[in-house]
Every structure is written in C-alpha cells, then in structure tokens.
Amino acid sequence: MTDTITTNQFWAVGEEIEDTKAPKGVDIDKVWKTRQFQARLVNPANRRKLSVIIVGTGLAGGAAAATLGEAGYNVLNFCYQDSPRRAHSIAAQGGINAAKNYRNDNDSTFRLFYDTVKGGDYRARETNVYRLAEVSAKIIDHCVAQGVPFAREYGGLLDTRSFGGVQVQRTFYARGQTGQQLLIGAYQQLERQVAAGTVKMYTRHEMVELIVVDGKARGIVTRNMINGKVETWTADAVVLATGGYGNVFFLSTNAMGCNVTATWRAHRKGAYFGNPCFTQIHPTCIPVHGETQSKLTLMSESLRNDGRIWVPKKAEDCGKDPRQIPEEDRDYYLERIYPAFGNLVPHDIASRQAKKVCDEGRGVGPAVVEVDEDGTERLVRRGVYLDFSDAINRLGQKAVENKYGNLFDMYAQITGENPYEVPMRIYPAVHYTMGGLWVDYDLQSSIPGLYVTGEANFSDHGANRLGASALMQGLADGYFVLSNTINDYLADAPFDKLPEDHPAVAEARDSAQARIDKLLSIQGTRSVDSYHKELGHIMWEYCGMERTEEGLKKAIGLIQNLREDYWSNVRVTGKNEDFNQALERAGRVADFMELGELMCVDALHRRESCGGHFRAESQTPEGEALRHDDEFLYVAAWEWNGEGNVPVLHREPLNYKAIELKQRSYK
Amino acid sequence: MKLKLRIWRQAGPEAAGRMVEYDLDGVSEDMSFLEMLDLLNENLTERNEEPVAFDHDCREGICGMCGVVINGIAHGGSATTTCQLHMRSFSDGATIDIEPWRAGAFPVIKDLAVDRNAFDRIIAAGGFISSNTGSAPEAHSTPVPKREADRAFDNATCIGCGACVAACPNSSAMLFTAAKITHLAMLPQGQPERYRRVKSMVAQHDEEGFGNCTNIGECAAVCPKGIPLESIAQLNRDLIASLFKADGKQ
Ligand SMILES: Cc1cc2nc3c(=O)[nH]c(=O)nc-3n(C[C@H](O)[C@H](O)[C@H](O)COP(=O)(O)OP(=O)(O)OC[C@H]3O[C@@H](n4cnc5c(N)ncnc54)[C@H](O)[C@@H]3O)c2cc1C
Ligand code: SF4
Ligand code: FES
DSSP: OOOOOOSSSSSOOOOOOOOOOOSSOHHHHHHHHHHHHHOOOOOOHHHOOOEEEEEEHHHHHHHHHHHHHTTTEEEEEEESSOOOOOOOOGGOOOOEEEEOOOOOOSSOOOHHHHHHHHHTOOOOOHHHHHHHHHHHHHHHHHHHTTTTTOOOOTTTTTTTEEOOTTTSSSSSSSSSSSHHHHHHHHHHHHHHHHHTTEEEOOOSEEEEEEEEEEEEEEEEEEETTTTTOEEEEEEEEEEEEEOOOOOSSSSSSSSSTOOOOHHHHHTTTTOOOOOOOOOOEEEOOOOOTTTTTTOBBBGGGGGGGGGGGEEHHHHHHTTTOGGGGGGGEEEEEHHHHHHHTTTOHHHHHHHHHHHHHHHHHOOOSSSSEEEEETTTTEEEEOOOOEOOOHHHHHHHHHHHHHHHHHHHHHHHHHHHTTTTTTTTEEEEEEEEOOEOOOOOTSOOSSSSTEOGGGGOOTTTTSSSSSTTTHHHHOOOOOOIIHHHHHHHHHHHHHHOOOTTTOOOOOOOHHHHHHHHHHHHOOOOOOEEHHHHHHHHHHHHHHHHSBOOOOHHHHHHHHHHHHHHHHHHHOOSSSSSSSSOHHHHHHHHHHHHHHHHHHHHHHHHOOOOOOTTTTTSSSSTTTTTTTOOOOHHOEEEEOOOOTTSSSOOHHHHHHHOHHHHHHHHOOO | OEEEEEEESSSSSSSOOOEEEEEEOOOOTBHHHHHHHHHHHHHHHHOOOOOOOOOOOOOOOOOOOOOOEEEEEEEGSSSSSSGOOOOGGOOOOOOEEEEEOOOOSSOEEEEEEEEHHHHHHHHTOOSOOOOTTTTOOOGSOOOOOOOHHHHHHOOOOHOOOHHHHOOTTTOOEEEEEHHHHHHHTSSSSGGGTTTHHHHHHHHHHHHHTTTOOOOOOHHHOOTTTTTTTTHHHHHHHHHHHHHHHOOOOO
8 A cells, every 4th residue: 555656547645725714723522613703793784785596495405595685685495396395305214313312322513523533534624523512502503493304202201212323312313304304404494585575486496607807606597497487597606405416326225316417517617526426335224135126225223223133044045935944044244343333333334244244145135137247147135134024023013113213104004014023124325425615724626716515515424424313414504514614705705796797607508508409419329327327336336435546447448438428329309498398317427427426536545445335355264354554544625627637635644632543343 | 107197287387287198017016106106207208208207215205305196096095105016016007197296286387296385384483392492301301191192192103294184185284283283282381382382373374375184084085194183072172172372464
C-alpha cells in the first residue's frame, strides 16, 4: 500500500482543500455555537428582497423551504413528483435518532456523535457530525409540535427503540412509516408557507441544468414535465436537496425517479463530488425475484431487533422447509461471529456476511444462475432467513403484529408467503449513497451560493451510514443548519440584477435544450431501460459489495463503451413538448453513466476497505475490512475536468480531535 | 401468463381518449402490476410506439403516486396500492381494463396520469399546525394518551393517493380531508386551530370541485390505508361545532 500514483490514465491529483467555515481552536461542543455567532445576519426587512431556489421537497428540501419561508425569504421550491408530499423521504420506515436519553441508558450528544463517527468508519467530518448530534433533540421537539404521531407508551410519553450499530435505545419511530410521518410534517409546514405566499411551489418540474454567473450559483433550468417547456429561474442562492443516486445500480430500494441529474449538472459546472463510491448496501431487503424486477423493497432494519438471522449449517438443507430444520442445524452466523452486537451489527458487516454465507452455498430461497468471471455458470441461492419464531414465542403474535404488522403485510403482499409462519427471506441491496456534492461546514459547495443538503451532500455519514441517521441529517440540515448558515452568504446582498438574456443564463438553457434534442434525435434501437439495467449490472458486479482493482478497471472500460453506444443507439419515443416519461428517464440515465464511471474511479483510487467500500485487496486475516488511515484519512473531492479528460482528485484531510481513531470492531 | 389489456389512451388534457387493446405475453405472477405495465412499455418501445404514461415513484405502497382503476375498481380492489398489487391475483388469459382516476377535480394529464394538486391546496388551506421552526417546547412537556395518539396515527397514514375520490360516485374527497382533520384533531397540539382548520379545509374542498359526501362508503372500501368512514363522521362533528366559532373561513 505504499506506491502512491499521482497522475495516471484514470485521474489527476490537484491541490488539497479544507473546510474553512468550521471555527478552529474551539472545543467540539463550541464549534456550532461559535459559527452561529460569527455568521452574519440578514435583517427581516431585507429578507423580503432576497430569493432562494430550493430543489427538492424531501426532509432536507421541504424543511428548508418551510423554514426559510418562515424567516421571510422568497423561496422557489421544485420537485419532479406531482406533489411535494411524495419525495422519496416518505419511504423511510425504521426511525430517526436523537440524543434525548429518555431511556436513561447513558445516551448523550457525545455518544451519538461517537457512534456516528465510528459507524461511518472515520471518514466523516468530525465537526459536522457533532453538530448533527447536537441539534438532533430539537428535531423531535419540533416534529412533535407539528403533530407528527410518533409511537407513544401508555403513559403518553414517546417510545424509542434500538437500531443497528449502537447499544442504546435512541431511535424514535412511527410504526414502520417514520419517513412518511416526518415528511408529512415538513410538507404541512411547507404548504402553510405556500398559503402565506413566501414559498412558490413548482411540482413536476425537473431541474436539468445549473446557472452559474461570475462563479456564483444564480439559478436553474427546469423542464416542465407536463408540456416539455424548458425554463430558467434565477435567484440569489440555490439549494440542492435532491437526494441520493443509488439508482445508478438500477435495482435499489430507492424510488424509481431518484436521480443524480441535479447534483451531476452542478458537478459539471464546478461543484466537487465527495466520496462518490461510498454506497450503503442494506442487509434486509426482499430478494430479487426475476429479470423483469424494477426495484427492491426494504424490510425495515428495525426488524433486526427481534428477528434472528440464520442459514442452514449444511448446504444440503438449503432447499428444505426452514421449519423442518432443527435448531442444532442452524447457523445464527451474526450472533456467532459478533456476540456483543449480534443481529444489530452495522449494515456493511451484516451485508457482507450474508453474501459470504450465500457464496459458500448456504443461501436459501430459489436458486438463480450466476455467471462467473471466466464464463462458467453456477446456481446460487441469494437469501438468508430473518426468523421471528423466537419473538413470537416470547412476546406473542399480537405483540409482534403491533410492532411490525405493516412490514409483515408488505412482505406477504410481495412474496405471497406468510412471515408469521415461515421465516422471511432477505438479501442485501443498494440503499443509500454516502457520497454526494462536497460541502463545507456551512453546507456550501465549492461553487459560492450553491448549498447542498440531505442525502445529496457527502458530509455526515463517512464510509457507512448508521440506521436512523439519514432522516436526522435531512431534518437537521433543513430545519436548523441551513437556515442559520445561508444568511452569512445572503448578507452580501444586494446581488447584481440578472437579466433574462445574460449569456450564462442563455448558455445553460441552450445546453439543456440541446441535450434533450440530441436524445430525441438518435432514434436508435435500444430502450432507455435496457441501458440502465446494463449499467446497473456493471455497477453491482464491480462496484458493489466487494471491489477489486482489476474489476474496477474493467468496469470503467465497460461503462465507457456503453455510454458511447447510448449516444448513438438509444431509442427515445415521442417528443419534448409532451408528458414524456421515456425522455425523462433518458436524461437521468445519461447522467448516471457519467457518475458510474466516476464512482469506479473513486473506488479504484481508494485502495483500502472502509465501511461500505470493501476492497478485496485490503482485509484482515479474519476477512474483516481493513482501513488504511496512514494513506486514506481524507475525503476524496473530485473536480470535473471537462469532457474527455480525467477527473481531478482534491483531498480534504480529516482531523479527528475529539475522537480517537480506532479500527472498528463489533466483536 | 398471457393477458389482454384494455388501456385508456389519451394524448393530453384536451384530447379525446379511448380504450386501446394490447396482448401481453410473458407476465410472471411475481411481478407487480406496474412491472407488468413496464413490460408492456418495453414491448411498445420495441415496436416504436409510444409507451403508456402512468404515475408511480416509490413502488412500495407509501408515496401515493401510483393509482389506476383496474376492472372498474380503484387500485384493483385488493385494499392495497396499485404498485403493491401483484400479478398472482390475476389468472392466465385474463382481460384487464385499466383506466385513470376519474373526477372533475383530477384532470387527465395523459393516458393514466392525472393532476391531483387539488389535494395540496386543501392542505394549504389549513391542514397543518402552525409551529415555527425553533419555537417548540420540549417534546415530553405534553403527554398524549395512547388511545388518542393511536387514532391520530391511524388517520395520519393516508397517503394522498386519491383512490377515495376515484371510487366515489360524487367524486368527493371527504375521506382524504377527514383523515387529516382527525389526525390533527386528536392531538393536544392540534387544538388551537382545530375549528378554523376544518372550516377552511372543507371550504377549499368544495372550491376545488369535489362533490359532497352522501355516505355511500365506496371510498373506505378502496382505501389502501384503511382510513375508516368514522373519520368522516368526526369531520362532520367538528364542522358543525366550528359553525358556532368565529374563526376560519366564512
Ligand atoms: C426504503 C427506505 C427506507 C429508509 N429508512 C430509513 C430510516 O428508517 N431511517 C433513516 O434515517 N433513513 C432511512 N432511509 C434513508 C432516508 O429516507 C433518505 O436518505 C432521506 O429521506 C433523503 O432525504 P432527502 O431530503 O435528502 O432527499 P429525498 O427525500 O430523496 O428528496 C429528494 C427531492 O428532490 C427532488 N428532486 C430530485 N432530483 C430532482 C431534479 N432533478 N429536479 C427536481 N427535483 C428533483 C425530488 O422530487 C424530491 O422532492 C430510508 C430510505 C429508503 C429508500
Ligand atoms: S383516504 Fe385512503 S384512498 Fe383517500 S387519499 Fe387517503 S389513502 Fe388514498
Ligand atoms: S408508487 Fe408509491 S404508492 Fe405506489
């Protein structure tokens, strides 16, 4: 691990960067307070004269739009769905963390901070994570005040449960629909501001380009998804809260419309992309059923609280009815290998172990054909049991139903099997992306005036995301962080008036239109979906749960060829001036292809294993991930270097002052 | 499985629509209804015909974006969303009619996609608790009895899909509106604006062109989230009470 290549055929190395906004020289628990005090203010009368574009209405965007609207700014809010209430945050099931210590189990801001940094395998920025833990408690207060119906105990107080990677009970939840309830809360606040006239809402508008004027973000270009109109919108600052890019894998737990377009377009305009290869593979999804499958469904990880994960000890038992397999022939492999955390080990560990037992031939469920590198075919069962029979015996079926009923119903609906009688089958799937646009402590990207919040930025999760922490981040960013930091930028007002025909505005609109025209003109023979599926296969195979140098190099070549073919052979039916879903997807897949390549380059350069990034070349003798802090203790922030050129790597060294670096162990 | 699909095709809001027949082969019973439509669309694309437009996003039964009338019943009548309906509930050789939600307040955009923004406007009319960011008291300062909390929750599960409207002979959106009213009315935090809220939301509901509720109950029968008719009774009680209060829309 010593030869460091600086420039090669895949990337070039640029200058180191740093986050200059987090106050230096103060203790970690004073950093946020100090920044809040230092950040300049905008007086209420002046806020009315300022405008902010927010793309996204999920927890990060919806909360930000509502809060900035309340503060008195003019907010223009966009989403691609028909209603802001449908943003992908709605799908989150399990819960949201907060350091309330309501359970008297020694929880604290510091412990939440510690768990999150450790869970992220020491690749998150310490100051950002501390702030996240600090504001977490206020999120619960605010949501309760909005009427979010969190689960309660008979005494009327809020209930909590525990989640993967931690040993305290700090997760607040609303049955298996925490995301829905939190999002509806934010959406109601948003609609309140729509009624008050501070927020203008534009649904079914897809952002397809960023407008940068004199180096500053000043607007966006959208395509009206109903009539195809390509329009420009300008403002004093732009916020992207556009979610993650897991759909680059085609099959994932993400909603079908999730895309990278907004952040990728910003990247091409100069925003650095941080740690693109850090993908969270979630251990508890319903296994793939066939070639025509469009997406994967998550079974909330809260199920791991009571469900026990096992596979048969002997491969010959794998085809049997699980109820016929006696206790002594079952391998509860997580409890065996990680006795302290058992079934609640973090996502990456649980996922990798599931893959391992299936690779050993001990998976369960229908056997599917897989083709090896050398072309040989083999049959593999891709599934492990998540068994509730112990919990049902211990608590009774009723109690299990109360806790997880809707998840059990969903499982039965999808698989046609009754999980109260037969153990569920689960397998890892792509779920969340820890990478995203690089931001400083203020959540500002490397383009001044462009802010990035929620899953769309890279900052808080490191190489791995602990359960129940994404919802926390989205709301922390939206309600409490951005609304304090963006003032510092807006305090520079007044900004120059931007004429509609400014060359930068026209350039952005024309290039967006040209891309649409190009896609429609190709009139090739292959559907957009078929390309997306092929890209997904490449990504899953070579940039998925386990990565090797050889595989990644191969993947880069494959993606480049696929992209070339796409631009000469894709078939997009219909026209632009219409509701045209094929065209919508075509634009997104085009961006996924470019991102996919960057993900592989990032994975290639990081020759260590870290959280959700497992490089086969870097493991301990027991097969656990092996980090290399000596070489890779940094954020990889990639700069776009023009079409046809290799990207430039900027390193942001990570400094851990409040926390001691350790190898992560859950044994 | 082999199916005969009869699908509503309509080029745009102003265009006339009609049912068009398609034969579809190779459907597996593990597919969801929307995956079946994906398959049809792949075939259409191959033949260089325009795919069928339909709305969807999460495909997990939670975002509320999908929704079509299947064989005359909203979401196909399995007490679930269209995306969670699986092809194993149909038999080989079946003929399936697929149409968009039909209601004056939900204009067709194209084929099976309709405009449901009227729902957002009903929420904007008062479907919230006014609580500015940063002003909330400690969450445990107001305990909520479990019974009320559960009732609030049951109503909060409405996903805003609009099936209730599509199923109602009067095209009323009362079940949707009642779900929100009941959710917030059961919580202590919802009390200050309780009567103003119901008055404003119902007024907006009517303004959007949704019909009156005449207690037919088709809405609750198709609701994928099991919102009970009893919620409409709650709405009516609150609405009557609100008439004696000064606040809210006149
Ligand atoms: C099934 C599932 C379960 C989960 N469970 C949990 C959990 O229990 N706990 C937890 O903490 N996290 C969970 N997560 C993760 C969490 O839900 C997400 O990370 C988080 O909600 C992301 O919020 P966001 O606001 O950043 O983005 P999103 O909610 O994805 O919102 C993105 C917004 O951007 C808009 N948008 C995107 N692109 C464009 C564009 N080009 N133009 C216009 N608009 C655009 C969309 O319309 C949308 O409004 C789960 C995720 C999934 C998929
Ligand atoms: S009440 Fe039921 S049917 Fe109506 S919008 Fe809500 S979830 Fe859909
Ligand atoms: S697609 Fe979200 S509910 Fe069906």
